[in-house]
Amino acid sequence: MSTSARPASGGWHYKEAPLIDVDTGAETWIARGANFVTAVSIAPAGTTLARADNPDEYMIITDKVGATVVAGGETIEVAPDSLTIVPPGASSVTLAGDGEIVRVFSSRASDLAVRASNAGAYRDHPADVAPLNPWPEPVGGYRLRTYALADHVREGTNMRVFRSTNLMLNVMTPRETPRDTAKLTPHSHTDFEQGSLAIGGVYVHHLRYPWTSDMATWREDEHVEMASPSVLVIPPTVVHTSRNIGDQPGRLIDVFAPPRLDFSLREGVVANADEYPMPKER
Template sequence: MSTPARAASGGWHYKEEALTDIDPGARAWIARGANFVTVVSDAPAGTTLTRTDNPDEYMIVTDKVGATVSAGGETLEVAPDSLTIVPPGKSIVTLAGDGEIIRVFSSRAADLAGRATNAEAYADRPVDVAPLDPWPEPVGGYRLRTYALADHVREGTNMRVFRSTNLMLNVMTPRETPRDTSKLTPHSHADFEQGSLAIGGVYIHHLRYPWTPDMATWRADEHVEMASPSVLVIPPTVIHTSRNIGDQPGRLIDVFAPPRMDFSLRGVVANGDEYPMPAG
């Protein structure tokens, strides 16, 4: 490898000033990668989060607060602890209670990407990230789709993976105790970023940057401690693994764009029958 890996970036939302002009009545925190944007909003019941003409699909993760979602001529009542895929175009999300709601967009939502706390890291598109090429349209066309996360717990794994045409989220089951440090999973990705979105507990993200022939470019290992909510965006080729610490359950969502082919081929995608893979 001749080119040094980029440094990780992200949003320490729990200690950042909130944006109050994204949606009236809501406080918002935004972070981005090359191909995705995460928006954490905290608002009272009845607040509406509106997209007037979103260019592609986006995902909503509800935690303790449900919502009413309208888009594409449909309206759905979305329960707490759910994942919802919203079709392109206009959409309105109305919170059913006081609390946080998470939305994940592709970087085609340029107005949101430009407000990210780490937007400066993406002033120029990174050359190490594959393009955001959409996957085939869903079976039956674009429409609202919602999934109760509790219905997708599988024995032997904490993964709950969902994909759309442009995004993939792994909404992991909570870790009730600190992760066993003898069973970590250090790995790297060749040409896509990973967004690690913490929505509960405290995490340490361990990062090891690959060496290049030029020792002057070498970067020391990092052990980045982040409370919730927060997002760490890990560049390609950087070896990484994360562990929760402390007495609060660790709750993490991994974000990818476009969908990961390796996860799709392994058959771990909960809604894979609704979203075809590319031909070949």
Template sequence: MSAARQATGGWHYREAPLADVDAGAHSWITRGANFVSVVTRAPAGTALRRADNPDEYMVVTHAVGVTISAGGETIIVEPDSVAIVPPGASSVTLAAEGEVVRIFSSNAADLAARASNAQAYDRHPEDVAPLDPWPMPVGGYRLRTYALADHVREGTNMRIFRSRNIMVNVMLPRVVPRDTAKLTPHSHADFEQGSLAIGGTYIHHLRYPWTPDLEEWRADEAVRMDSPSILIIPPTVIHTSRNVGEAPGLLIDVFAPPRADFSRREGLVANAADYPAPDGI
């Protein structure tokens, strides 16, 4: 049993953004083994362009809507939505000044190379399963958009969407600090979790599993992160997150490829009718 890797992340609120990814925009880029998170702040009318993206990517809007063009289509995406963009050329144009989140697979090699933690992924980690695409979407690739308000389910704060290569869980806002008697510590066997905070302050609790070698043991961590920020949690690391303070907590969890366990739960994935799961899941 080898020691779990150290968690990495992007503290966007205290890091200088990249100004040369998209003209007129400031972006923060952080990656996992199989995904890339891009948080962009830009004025109204700024177009975030991809000349020839190799596979699908997701756009998550919060307070600002966008217009997306790709594959010969153009759609208006309202605030508080998730959109899935097909491969090839595309543009995401902000309707007002603000922030937009884009989630790519690691196949977007140019973006992965610009990540603030790129050095941690010089080689694909052995503890992470490969990025194998899931089946084609029903009707083939096209622009799709989902209003988050339409996918609130009783008894859960999760709103889960998947594409062929990515899964996001855009959680309902937490308007009060999370009850510390109801935390959910857990770990994942062979995939990373990206916990992307776009509102509020979070404390991410991490416990690294012991190995036979005492010298490899690490103390528990309580990583405090304001917004925007993202923590990349490696496989086998026990973790749970809680929002603190007065500002509502807004958290997006990112996985690549899509999670089989979530996909097996009937009705949990909001767009499962558009994106079939592989046989046997």
């Protein structure tokens, strides 16, 4: 007999109290899935967000401010509206101006995972989520890699997909008007979660939980409205689609861990596929 899907969880950062760094005044909101952790920080210029010994790669998304990133013996200047992959080990990111910065880690960053606002939903690894098995190391080894997001806009799609050994992010192009409700894309995933991280605008996440043979486990459809910043973590098998509403442009980042094989098998979908090989056995 099939079991009922877990309820979605997440972080309503825009109405939650942040974690505050007493030295810099940086405000950070953390949420997690089974295999990933998201951290959204608002900080003044010159703030340094450091990792003493991160166990694996993580990603940084800059918005309206640039940053200086140091890792692996390298120092690079990251422009606004960029995605940067940071190698394992010690690293830091220093904001060039006042603003917001997003970092996405795997759940191996356990010190962050335990501080997530929804950590209680993940006291144990959910049985419905496949384990976090890393993909092969990048071509040329681990190092800082940065990508200007504007260089990866493709005609006919709002997807901008990047992968590392442990994560995949889809940093969608902004939706300047509300999404057409006649062109939604409801779908579900078999054995991995989707984190929908809103960094601009207001979103409604529509969720439909699958029926089981036991009617007592059935759940009503949910239509979860979330402003920015926020993240909703959608469990496997739950049918979902999201739409932005209101006057502000919608800006959404989808988070997956490990990388999605289905996206990776589609020619041209993953922007940095040449740098990050797929597993030989798949």
